[in-house]
Amino acid sequence: MTFAQLRSFATVARMGSLSAAAHALGVTEPAVSSALASLRRDLGDELVVRCPGGVRLTPGGERLATAAAEMLRLEERVRREVGDAREARTLLRLAVAPTVAEYVSAPLLDAFTRRRPGLEVAQEVAAPEDFAALLADRRADVALGPAPGPAPGVEAVPFLRYKLVVVAAPAHRLAGARDVPLGALGVERWLVGPGAAELERLFAQRGLPAPVRGAFTTEAAAQAAAAAGEGVMLAIAHTVIDAVRHGTLARLDIRGTPQDAMWHAATLDGARRSPEADALRRFVVTPDATQAIVARPGGVPAGRFRPPVYVSIWRAVEAG
C-alpha cells in the first residue's frame, strides 16, 4: 500500500471509473489498473466490481475509500504543517477526556493562550485509557482527565479537585431524604454523558451491578434530561451549582457523596516534554487556571477560536 496507489484508488472511487480516474490523474488507464491490482493483492479484496459504465465499490472498497481519503488529507496537511513549523509557529496538542472537553478545556485554554499569543492548540477528545499511548506516540503533548494508570515515561500532576454529586429533578422521591444508601438507587434510570467511567466505578466500589443507563451525547444534555425528571445523574458539582440554586435540579444526599476526585495533567517525563507542554503543565496548577475553570465563564469569546475543525467519530452497533 503506497500513497500513489491510494491516490489512484481514491480517484477511482470518486469518479466511478478507472479510465475517468486515469484521465483526471493525467496517466494512462493501465497505470490506474495496476495500482488497483496491487491494492487488491495487498488487501485481499476485490475493492471494485465492474458495472455498466464503470465500476462500483465493494463493501471493503467503501472502507478503503474512506481511509484513503483520510490518509491523503493527512499527508497533504502534514506537508503544509511541517513547512509552516519552521517559522517558529508552535503547536500544542491536547488529549482530553470527554468531560474535560465539555467543561474544562475551553476556559482553561482561553486563559492559557491569552498569555501566549501565537501559540496554536489542537485538541482531541480521547478516552483516558488511551492517554499513555497518545503521549508516547507524540499524538498529544498533554493529556487532561482522570489520573491515567502509571506508565513508563509518563508523569501526571493533579491540578483540580472536583466533587461528584447525585442530582435529579426537585420532584424526585428521594429529594430531601437524608443519607440514602446507593443501593436504593440501583433501580433508577441513570443518565450519563459520553463517558460513564465514574458511574461504573462508583457502583463497582460498592460491589453493586452497574445500573440501567441512558446515554447522552453531552453531559449538559443528560443534566437537562435529569431536570425533566427522566432519571438521576452523577454530575460534577460545579457544573450543576446554578441549576441547583435555581431549583431546576436537586442534589440527592446519597451516602458516600459528594465523592472527591482530581483531574490530572499527564505529559511525557521531563526531558522529552516540549516547552509548551511544560508551560501548560505549570499553568494548570496556578490559581489563575483554577479560577478560569471554576468561575462559570460564560463561554469563550467567539473569534478567539477558529471555526471548530471538529471531527468526531462515534460508532453505534447493535446490542451485544
Added chain:
Amino acid sequence: MTFAQLRSFATVARMGSLSAAAHALGVTEPAVSSALASLRRDLGDELVVRCPGGVRLTPGGERLATAAAEMLRLEERVRREVGDAREARTLLRLAVAPTVAEYVSAPLLDAFTRRRPGLEVAQEVAAPEDFAALLADRRADVALGPAPGPAPGVEAVPFLRYKLVVVAAPAHRLAGARDVPLGALGVERWLVGPGAAELERLFAQRGLPAPVRGAFTTEAAAQAAAAAGEGVMLAIAHTVIDAVRHGTLARLDIRGTPQDAMWHAATLDGARRSPEADALRRFVVTPDATQAIVARPGGVPAGRFRPPVYVSIWRAVEAG
C-alpha cells in the same frame, strides 16, 4: 513519503533514538537513518536533532510524528476493516452538523439501527459546507444537517422542519415584551454552541452586523448559560420546550421568529448510493423517525453504543 518511512519515523519519535528504533524494528541502524534522510529530503525539515543519548524532535518533527501515528493507525485499521467487510458486515458512514450530532442523530440512529440488526454506523461531526466533498470522497454515505449548497452528483431531501426561537433567562428585560425588533438585541451577548451559522445568517439577512458572541462547546451548555442570565440564545424550539415549560428559560418574542428551517439528508445520486444510505434516506422521512427525534428520547439506552471512539479536533489560535 512511504508507510515504511513513516513507521521508522514514528518509532524513532517514540524511542527517542535511531538505534533503539532500529532494534525495535529488527533492522540495522543505517536502514532507519536512510528512511529518516528520505523524509528530510521530502519534507525539507530536519525533523530530529541530535541530543545527548539520542535525538529530539524539531517542531516539524513533532507534527510529522502526530500525523505519522495517525496514518499508520488508519492503515492498520483499514487492513482489518477490509478483511472484516467480506463477511457481509455493512458500515454506514454519517457526516452530521454539530447541532444534529447533539440533538438528532442519537435517537434517529437508535431507531434506525433497531430495525436493522448487524448494521454498523460511524458518525463524524463536520461543517455543512464540507458535506459535498465528504460524500464525493466516500468519507460519508449520508450527511445530515442544513441544506448543503447544490453540488453535482449530490441529492438532498428535507426530512425535519424545526423552528429557531430566541430564549433568555425569565428575568431578562425583554421577557414578556411583544414583537421586539432584532436590532434591539444587537448589544446583547449572544450565546452559541459549536456552530453559529444560523445566528450569523439571521443578522446578515437583516443587514445587521454579527453580534458579540460567547462560544460554548455544546448547545446544551449555552442553554444552561442563558438560563443563568449570561445572555440570549438562538435555540432550536423543541430542545428548549421543557426548559420554557419549567420556567428555566423564557422565549423572547422577537420579530421574525420563530424562524422555520429544515434539516436535510444528503447522499450521492441514485446509482452511486449504497443500499444502507438509501435505507436511511428513506427512513428519515418516515413518521417513526420524526417521532423518535422529537419525542425527547431521554437518551439512548447505553450498551447499544460502543464506548464512543470519539476523536475531535478543535484548534484555538490567538485573536485576529
Added chain:
DNA sequence: GAGCGCGATAACCGTTCGCTTATAGTCGCC
C-alpha cells in the same frame, strides 16, 4: 585526550513501484 556511543554517509544489491505501449477479455446494448 582517548574511548565510546550515536548518527550520517557511502557503496552496493535485489525488489518493487509507477509508468509506458500493446493486446486480450468481458459486459451491455443496439
Added chain:
DNA sequence: GGCGACTATAAGCGAACGGTTATCGCGCTC
C-alpha cells in the same frame, strides 16, 4: 451477433525503495 466502452494482463524500463556492510564525524564522558 457484433460493436463499443471499459477493465485486465503482459512485457519492458528507469527510478526509487529498503535493506545490507563498512566507514566517517561528532560530542560526551571519564
